[in-house]
Amino acid sequence: QVQLVESGGGLVQAGGSLRLSCAVSGGTFSKYVMGWFRQAPGKEREFVAAISWNGGNTNYAESVNGRFTISRDNAKNTVYLQMNSLKPEDTAVYYCGKRNFGLRIHSRDYDLWGQGTQVTVSS
Numbered sequence: 001q002v003q004l005v006e007s008g009g010g011l012v013q014a015g016g017s018l019r020l021s022c023a024v025s026g027g028t029f030s031k032y033v034m035g036w037f038r039q040a041p042g043k044e045r046e047f048v049a050a051i052s053w054n055g056g057n058t059n060y061a062e063s064v065n066g067r068f069t070i071s072r073d074n075a076k077n078t079v080y081l082q083m084n085s086l087k088p089e090d091t092a093v094y095y096c097g098k099r100n101f102g103l104r105i106h107s108r109d110y111d112l113w114g115q116g117t118q119v120t121v122s123s
Contacts (some may be wrong), residue, residue: 002027002112004096009117012086016121020081022096022114029077030054033099036070036081037107038092038119045095047105049081059103064090086121093118 008020022034035050049070050059058070069082079096094117097110104110 002098004098004112004114006094006096006114006117009094009119011120011122014086014088014121014123016086017082017084018086018119020083020094020096020117020119022079022081024077024079024098027098030074031100033101033103034070034072034079035097035099035104035110036079036094037097037110038090038094039116040092043092045107047107048094050103050105051079052103053101057103059105061105083119086119088121088123091119091121 003025004022006022012018031053036048037045038048039045047061048064051070051072055072067085072079095113097113099110
């Protein structure tokens with residue numbers, strides 16, 4: 001079956017950078033729209049970024065636009081999230097999700113998720 005595995009989280013100071021990865025196995029990665037979401041304690045899962053099957057279209061939440069970059073490597077079945085200029089409010093568990101077509105910003109529109117990776121930004 002299809003599996004998503006996130007990695008790359010950690011503890012970083014405000015202003016620093018991290019790159020998250022999400023490796024996908026068991027399916028046809030190049031056909032999927034991929035999204036990154038995050039969830040802070042006590043809050044709902046919120047949209048961060050999404051990328052089309054070929055990387056030609058992307059969408060970002062306003063709160064991360066200009067600081068985060070989503071990309072993908074279909075040869076490696078992996079989607080990335082480069083996070084720069086990190087802020088304490090970026091602290092959350094970050095999840096990648098897949099859907100079959102169309103960039104969407106609601107978590108309910110994604111049909112499979114990874115286990116998440118913790119990102120903590122200290123002030």
